[in-house]
Amino acid sequence: MSRSLPRRPRMLTDAEHRRLEEFIPEINYSARYSDDNYEYRHVMLPKAMLDVIPKEYMDDNGVLRILMEEEWRGLGITQSLGWEHYEVHAPEPHILLFKRPKA
Numbered sequence: 001m002s003r004s005l006p007r008r009p010r011m012l013t014d015a016e017h018r019r020l021e022e023f024i025p026e027i028n029y030s031a032r033y034s035d036d037n038y039e040y041r042h043v044m045l046p047k048a049m050l051d052v053i054p055k056e057y058m059d060d061n062g063v064l065r066i067l068m069e070e071e072w073r074g075l076g077i078t079q080s081l082g083w084e085h086y087e088v089h090a091p092e093p094h095i096l097l098f099k100r101p102k103a
Contacts (some may be wrong), residue, residue: 009070017074023049024076038099043077060097063093072096083097 012020022098023046030042050064053075067075067085082100089095 007068009068009074010054011070012054012074016052016054019052020049020075023052027076029079031066034102037101037102040082040097040099041079041094042089043072043079043098045096049075050094051101061090063090064088064096067096 026049028044030044032039032041034040052096053064057064057067057071067076069084071083072088077096079098083098084100087095087097089097
């Protein structure tokens with residue numbers, strides 16, 4: 001029985017980061033909302049930003065995969081600690097869904 005090794009974050013190159021910088025001021029953060037267990041928020045990337053995000057950040061269908069913290073922070077998403085990217089809204093692939101446990 002083989003074990004899969006944990007995936008390592010795919011960090012941006014300097015050139016990739018420079019191409020993404022112009023979009024960072026346009027990233028939009030929703031208000032937070034919660035249920036009994038988690039606090040949630042949506043992060044809306046500018047649609048044009050998807051065209052310059054590295055293909056390794058996409059799944060086989062060309063939709064953003066679930067990103068590790070180092071990856072989404074590398075894209076310019078800034079949030080306090082504890083947030084986890086848990087889903088992408090496939091009909092609107094520029095919307096990333098985040099959650100963190102309630103304290």
